[in-house]
Amino acid sequence: MGKTFAALIAVGAVTLAAPAFAQSESDFVKAFSGEWQTLDPALSAGGACQVALQTAPSEGSYQLQTSHCGGALSGLSKWKIVDNQLGFLSADGAILARLGGNQNRVSGQLANGSTVVLERLAPGSAASAAAVTTGRNGCVFYGYTASCAKSEARQSPMPSGSDEKARASVLVQLNARAEARPDAPVVATIPAGTCVVIDQCTTASDGNWCRASISNFSGWIRQQAMRGNRWPVLTYAPGCASPQAQR
Numbered sequence: 001m002g003k004t005f006a007a008l009i010a011v012g013a014v015t016l017a018a019p020a021f022a023q024s025e026s027d028f029v030k031a032f033s034g035e036w037q038t039l040d041p042a043l044s045a046g047g048a049c050q051v052a053l054q055t056a057p058s059e060g061s062y063q064l065q066t067s068h069c070g071g072a073l074s075g076l077s078k079w080k081i082v083d084n085q086l087g088f089l090s091a092d093g094a095i096l097a098r099l100g101g102n103q104n105r106v107s108g109q110l111a112n113g114s115t116v117v118l119e120r121l122a123p124g125s126a127a128s129a130a131a132v133t134t135g136r137n138g139c140v141f142y143g144y145t146a147s148c149a150k151s152e153a154r155q156s157p158m159p160s161g162s163d164e165k166a167r168a169s170v171l172v173q174l175n176a177r178a179e180a181r182p183d184a185p186v187v188a189t190i191p192a193g194t195c196v197v198i199d200q201c202t203t204a205s206d207g208n209w210c211r212a213s214i215s216n217f218s219g220w221i222r223q224q225a226m227r228g229n230r231w232p233v234l235t236y237a238p239g240c241a242s243p244q245a246q247r
Contacts, residue, residue, distance in 0.1 A: 028081050029055050029062060031103050035121040038073075040203045043116060045070030051088075051118065053079055061089060072096065072110040100179070105204075107179045115211070115220075117180050117204040140224060141233045143171030143192070149234040154223070156201040156208050157238040166198040168212065168236040176219025180209035187219040195240035196221075210236075 033053045043049045047068035054063040061080035069076060077091040086106060088097040097116060099108035107117045139148035157166040170190050177184040180202055190196065196212035203209075208223040227233045 025081060032086060032106075033062075036106075036118040037121050038116055038118045038203075039205060040116060042114075043071045043073045044068055045074070049073055050121070051076060053086075061093075064088075072112050072114065073116070101181055102183060105181045105183075107181050107184075114200060115180055115202050117202055117209065119205050139232070141227070141231055142237070143233060143235070144227065149237070153237040154234060155238055156203075156210060156223070157198040157236075160239070166238070167240045168196050168198050168210065168238055169240050170194040170196060170221075170236045172225075172233065172235050174221055174235050176212060176217070176221050178219060180204065180211075180220040180222075182206070182222070184220070188214075188217050190214065190221070196236070212236075 033055045035050060035052050037048050037050045038044070039048050045068050049069035050067045051069065051073075052065040054065065056063045058078055061078040064076060064079050066073070066076050073088070073096065075090045076088050076096060078089045080087050080089065082095060082098060084100075085108065086097075086099040087095050088099070090096055095111065097108060097110045099106040099116070099118065101107055104120050105117065107115065110116055140154060141147065142149040142153065157168040159166045170192055172192050174190045174192075175186045176188045176190055178187050181204075190212070194214060196214045198210045198212055199218070201208055201210040206222065206224065209220050210223065211218055212221050221236060223235055225233055225235050
């Protein structure tokens with residue numbers, strides 16, 4: 001096709017981002033076609049939602065196939081490039097999701113306003129959250145302490161009452177990012193000991209990501225990280241009143 005789109009090219013990978021220079025539509029389709037998966041339970045039905053982006057054209061868009069997709073992704077029918085982003089469409093052409101990122105991980109908003117993260121599946125494999133969220137003995141350290149975090153501390157923050165907002169205690173100095181993926185730009189660095197307000201969370205192969213608000217900014221924070229590329233640590237825990245009790 002003759003139509004072109006803008007993209008950032010970094011280390012040989014196509015990235016859906018701010019305009020830089022033109023790439024053909026066929027380049028985008030080739031780069032982002034293949035098997036993708038989200039581990040968000042709100043978007044799954046009987047298993048992790050998987051989306052296969054195909055290269056076969058269909059009336060101005062491209063075909064896709066889904067398995068185990070529910071919630072806001074239950075009506076996926078086709079895909080195309082929409083304003084330099086991946087667009088997931090319903091059968092009648094309505095845009096159900098807009099996603100940006102790189103060839104291994106994309107994130108963005110659904111039509112209902114919530115966020116989704118999809119990660120590429122290698123041929124014959126399936127992403128597993130457990131492989132990246134626990135140590136050899138199943139321990140995720142509570143911040144930079146020597147204690148393993150209890151299971152309740154590793155859950156996504158939830159509101160404590162009908163009129164309350166979800167909150168979280170930040171346990172280590174933590175980068176807040178513009179999107180729920182590790183290569184997204186850092187919008188702020190949150191000091192350890194900060195109480196942040198959480199407005200939504202999503203799940204990826206590297207654990208929970210939640211959007212936190214503090215002062216006049218908001219950004220996505222990852223709940224688990226690696227210290228020294230060796231020890232998995234919990235970076236924040238639900239609630240702010242008494243984080244010590246959650247160890």
